[in-house]
Amino acid sequence: MDSIVSAQTFYAGEFRHAIDEKNRITIPSRWRRKNTEEFILLPDSQNQFLLVMSPEEFARMSAAAESNASIAARERRIFLRQLHSRAQHGLADKQGRLVLPEELCRKIGLKGEVALVGGRGRFEIWNVTRWKRADEEETPTYQHVANVIGL
Amino acid sequence: MDSIVSAQTFYAGEFRHAIDEKNRITIPSRWRRKNTEEFILLPDSQNQFLLVMSPEEFARMSAAAESNASIAARERRIFLRQLHSRAQHGLADKQGRLVLPEELCRKIGLKGEVALVGGRGRFEIWNVTRWKRADEEETPTYQHVANVIGL
DNA sequence: CAGTGGTGGTTAAGAGTGGGACGAAGTGGA
DNA sequence: TCCACTTCGTCCCACTCTTAACCACCACTG
Secondary structure (H helix, E strand, O other), X not given: OHHHHHHOOXXXXXXXEEEOOOOEEEOOHHHOOOOOOEEEEEEOOOOOEEEEEOHHHHHHHXXXXXXXXXXXXXXXXXXXXXXXXXXXXXXXXXXXXXXXXXXXXXXXXXOEEEEEEEEEOEEEEEEHHHHHHHHHHOHHHHHXXXXXXXX | OOOHHHHOOEEEEEEEEXXXXXXXXXXXXXXXXXXXXXXXXXXXXXXXXXXXXXXHHHHHHHHHHHXXXXXXXXXXXXXXXXXXXXXXXXXXXXXXXXXXXXXXXXXXXXXXXXXXXXXXXEEEEEEHHHHHHHHHHHHHHHHHHHHHOOO
């Protein structure tokens, strides 16, 4: 279990970056691994934000869904089909900028300044105003769990 | 000495150090391990102080939240997202100084003299005046528990 | 009085951003 | 089918601002 955790890329922190007219967004330098990196772009189910992860992480995620015995086979099949149809490839250019498909930006409302929110194995891209609300709403939960684990 | 418990660093003592105009703070030499060290910076939920720990300790902490059965799945998910978005990478320079993001300093009110407070696996950075108040408030409890465990 | 620890400034490298150049791919007409 | 034209995508360069590495200094302390 410890080995799996350390194998996963960890994206720490929250950044505010700009999306230019060509829908390019700079990936925080601390989050970059190689010069040219490939990502999977996956809008969340409510088009609130854009999930970004490595192809390996995406494979891991869909494998987890497949091997989960507590999900009915039919549900699983539907989920996996939706997962794969929603996902898009994204390539970073030599400057470390991710180019987002125009359609995704429009759907999620990514324009001008956006929030990049870290996570384990993946990060999220939010419209700034929407992210601020999400962060504030959920604070009580954070507090509660923090108490439980003694943080 | 690879067991999880003994791997935890213990930071002992309380120090008063200065934060300069570039938001650099010297880590007490007794607390340093290598020349250049990497830390995770995590403001507490009320922005009272700044938690500083090693990436390993952070991973341990988030693993603890994940594996705790007494926390509902939804809460856990929200907590982990916030935990990762709040956490920032911090790198110490060759002089053993930790550079803090400007925004964190402003939020927590770290300026001029600050208090570095040790702990198990992590330490805290406080605004001095706030720390003094927190310390005084909590002294009776310390006394009480000390009596109970026969310290 | 030498060595270590904390502090302050300067400088060079790197990160984020904008815009132009070039080639590939797609489109329409002869 | 071929060619001219447009469009799109990637790369490259330039600029600004931030960041981290480097150097120098002072104050203790053993």
